[in-house]
Amino acid sequence: MNRRIRLWLVAVAGTALAALLVAACLDLPDFGGDRHPYGDRAVDASLARHTANTVASVNFDQRAFDTLGELTVLFAAVVGCVVLLRQTRDEHRARPEPEPVARPVRRYALAVLPVALLTGLYVIAHGQLSPGGGFQGGVVAATALHLLYLGADYRALERVRPLGLYEAGDAVAVSAYLVTGLAGLIGATAFLANTLLPYGTFNTLSSGGTVPLLNAAVGMEVACAVVVLLARFLDQAVEIEDPTGKGSGTP
Amino acid sequence: MADAVIIVALLLVAAAATTAVLVRDPVRQALVLAVLGVLLAVLFTTLQAPDVGLSQLAVGSALTPLLLLLTVRKVRRRGRKEGPRR
Numbered sequence: 001m002n003r004r005i006r007l008w009l010v011a012v013a014g015t016a017l018a019a020l021l022v023a024a025c026l027d028l029p030d031f032g033g034d035r036h037p038y039g040d041r042a043v044d045a046s047l048a049r050h051t052a053n054t055v056a057s058v059n060f061d062q063r064a065f066d067t068l069g070e071l072t073v074l075f076a077a078v079v080g081c082v083v084l085l086r087q088t089r090d091e092h093r094a095r096p097e098p099e100p101v102a103r104p105v106r107r108y109a110l111a112v113l114p115v116a117l118l119t120g121l122y123v124i125a126h127g128q129l130s131p132g133g134g135f136q137g138g139v140v141a142a143t144a145l146h147l148l149y150l151g152a153d154y155r156a157l158e159r160v161r162p163l164g165l166y167e168a169g170d171a172v173a174v175s176a177y178l179v180t181g182l183a184g185l186i187g188a189t190a191f192l193a194n195t196l197l198p199y200g201t202f203n204t205l206s207s208g209g210t211v212p213l214l215n216a217a218v219g220m221e222v223a224c225a226v227v228v229l230l231a232r233f234l235d236q237a238v239e240i241e242d243p244t245g246k247g248s249g250t251p
Numbered sequence: 252m253a254d255a256v257i258i259v260a261l262l263l264v265a266a267a268a269t270t271a272v273l274v275r276d277p278v279r280q281a282l283v284l285a286v287l288g289v290l291l292a293v294l295f296t297t298l299q300a301p302d303v304g305l306s307q308l309a310v311g312s313a314l315t316p317l318l319l320l321l322t323v324r325k326v327r328r329r330g331r332k333e334g335p336r337r
Contacts, residue, residue: 131301139309
């Protein structure tokens with residue numbers, strides 16, 4: 001395909017897409033209106049199953065199958081990243097040497113680390129009650145761990161981060177989501193149906209049937225996935241060296 | 252009042268996004284992207300979507316810039332060793 005045909009293709013497809021988008025926008029309800037048919041129904045369904053956070057109810061109950069798809073996308077992305085960024089045969093690892101960290105940076109990083117980690121775990125645990133959930137909390141908890149890299153150095157981070165464990169945790173969490181879904185299929189009516197467990201008392205940690213379980217599985221999956229992803233990028237940026245010549249190898 | 256906050260947030264997001272495109276150095280771009288992430292989180296929160304705001308804050312202003320910076324570091328290390336290739 002030469003340049004001319006490609007440009008034509010882009011122009012035609014772009015015009016069609018723009019036309020469709022404009023047509024769709026003309027039919028949208030007004031900004032900030034007071035009629036939300038889908039929202040009202042989602043809130044009703046969420047309250048019927050004692051889930052205080054309607055967004056969690058949509059993610060892990062009404063549209064739990066969509067979330068399984070997103071989980072699979074993230075899992076596949078991490079697997080692809082692990083394969084692409086592995087150490088090839090002609091590359092070698094250079095141990096990064098410890099470098100002095102400015103004292104305020106060290107103090108700040110080490111003081112914020114436990115707070116950030118706890119915040120992440122809190123956001124995961126209260127996903128079915130307040131804004132947040134497995135995805136948000138998982139990212140916060142995983143990135144919080146990397147404050148150790150800022151405050152100390154790469155080797156300190158490597159010590160608290162047994163990578164194999166996180167890779168296994170990633171797979172286990174995805175399996176846990178699938179198993180919870182299958183339990184719905186076998187014990188109740190359909191795959192990922194939230195009719196198996198009691199709905200509990202509204203606005204408590206255990207309310208919402210399978211929502212807290214699926215939320216916790218997603219939290220674990222995302223936290224492990226982000227740790228593995230960042231570890232692969234950090235390995236490439238800090239440790240792994242190309243076959244030709246030497247790199248800087250600073251932490 | 253709420254409308255004013257939304258308009259200000261929208262303008263700031265537009266400004267930050269334009270800056271991210273205009274800045275050509277990838278390292279600075281990553282920093283602008285982090286700022287854009289925070290502004291988008293503010294916008295989502297004012298539009299009553301705190302869940303999305305939290306995701307945006309975690310991913311857009313922490314994770315993505317970090318991955319970008321690590322990638323830039325790797326590429327620069329390689330470039331320094333082999334000399335200018337392009």
